[in-house]
Amino acid sequence: MRRQILSLHILSEDEKVKIHHTALEVLERTGMDIFDEESIEILSSAGASVVNKTRVRIPTFLVQEALNSAPSRVTLYNRDGAPYLYLCDDNYYFMSSPGCLNIIDSHTQERRPITYEDMCNYTKIVDSLSEIEMIGSWMISLQPEVIADRYQAEAIILNSSKPFYLAPLSIEGLQDVISMCSIVCGGMEALSKKPFFVTAANPIPPLRIPQLSCQKLLTMVGKGLPIIFNPMILVGATGPIDLYGSLILLIANNLAELVLSQQKKRGAPVILGGVGSAMDMRTGQMCYEGPELNLLCGALAEMGRFYGLPVWGTGGCSSSKILDAQAAADVSSSLIFSILTGANLIHDVGFLENGLTSSFEIQFLCNEMISMVRHLAKGFTVGNTAEALDLIDRTGVDGHYLTTPETFDRFRQIWTPGLIDRQTYSSWMESGGLSMQDRMHAKVEETLRNYHPKELDQGITRELRKIVEAAKKKYV
């Protein structure tokens, strides 16, 4: 299917088929270690073979069945029950930085753990941004750690009506977060119909799925909520050094979880996903920038489209420790690639330090760059030749276009930045000579001062608090 926006192709149609078949062979021959009895039971009764308790080999027909039954589209709603993200076709949306452990403090520039208050402010900021449709939960530093997920869910639900992603720290945590969302919707059935929360089941490459990931998948599917498959592969370390080999592993992991989801419930909504990038061979770090990240995540998005399933992408992220020139370069290049290669839900927007850190300011940078790349991806129309010729001829060799009716009708279609500065030097100096950093910081201040997210009903707020308190009582 031809895309209606500008696109970039890494793989040919033949290559996609080849990658698919090779991944199927991996699942049938090498298999996966699955560390969850319930999942093994489900797969084994469906026809997978199990040896040595955990090694599960999945026959091709199960994958084919799963590909047939998984819905080709997923709609995510907002907190207030309105359809918000249509994950299919050429549609693409962005999700802010999930799972970060540190914030670069807006005032001190110090890198420190994230507090509940930070989480509320971060949510407000992302709620206010026009180009980031979904909130990826940061991780609050709390003792005991295991209850942080309820606080995160509360901070998000109270401060934004956008759909959100959160990685609960336990199955009890996931169940509590689901309960909190269902309170907002007025019941579990309503939430299943209008999900505004998703999470991911992460395999551990090369080919393993830990129990918690299996149980998250089964719980979400059991409740009729969408689940994202999220293998994260380090090229040359947990994946083969050639990108082809690493892509095969990314797909094999996705297909294994796809089979598990469809065996648990035919028609369960799923989102293909994962991140593949190089391990930096000098430092051992996973790189959240660079050609390998962009090529692998782009190829994964193409495979998602090949399967006709919603797929998530990776962009707007950086390995820089602070919001500096490197961060801006990393963020921009990955955003362009992620859109042009066709992912539907692009996450990791606002990552610093390979996902360990984020900041308020970087959300504004990402918002600006996304807005620009969206304009870029539209391309332009090759319109009516007679009209184009007529305008050029009418204006002649020494006229201008500043006052033509055509210009007046369409001048606002030229992309106008919000933060990027295009003034002359002297006007820029007169307006304060502010750097991009200064301007982003001013936006943070202004938003936190003036932006008020849509409030939640007081009764619901109290119910949510009860769940948070109950978890606190249980674990503290």
Place this chain on the structure above:
Amino acid sequence: MEGNGRRTEMVVFENLTESIFQGNESKVREIVEQSIKRNVSVKDILYNGLIESMNMIGVKFKNGEFFIPEVLRAAKAMKAGIEVIRPLFDKSGVEPLGKVVIGTVNGDLHDIGKNLVSMMVEGSGFEVIDIGISAPPEKFVESVKVNGAKLCMMSALLTTTMPAMKTTIEALQKAGLRGMVKTMVGGAPVTQKFANDIGADGYGSNAADAVEVAKRLIMD
């Protein structure tokens, strides 16, 4: 005579270093065997030959000249050399560098970081006992006890499994082993502050750093 012998030794060690750099296991084995035949002392082979070569690689790694796969290949070649002389340690009165127990803590199945550190520490001449993934505190305790390890290294990738590092250190304490074994923690979410808070003796922020800290803790 003494001077001549010294020179031969240096040439031999130059070849040894070259072979380790190239990751040529069989050549390393051959040079070590020849050195033994020529009565080069086991201690010299170990310290001035094998370990010194890895120290040189460590410097090249730090400078960005050598990349991780090259270091790991060299470490493997170096280990091949150590295996040749290990049976002679007792007889030659050579004190081995010490044993290290390493594992990913309870509840955590992530092992790429642990594997990387394990191979690099091994490449520094230590004997490494890798107890695998999701290792409960008792497994660490048992392995430290049985092997008389000088260092216990714990890895975690999940914030939820980091508390298991504390539990493991407490278990070592309870077993009365804290006096003889140093503890070290590492993994993407782990910080120096966390290491201090749980009473770990060391923290490695990356694989290279982990090796440096491990060496320091064991040599102390």
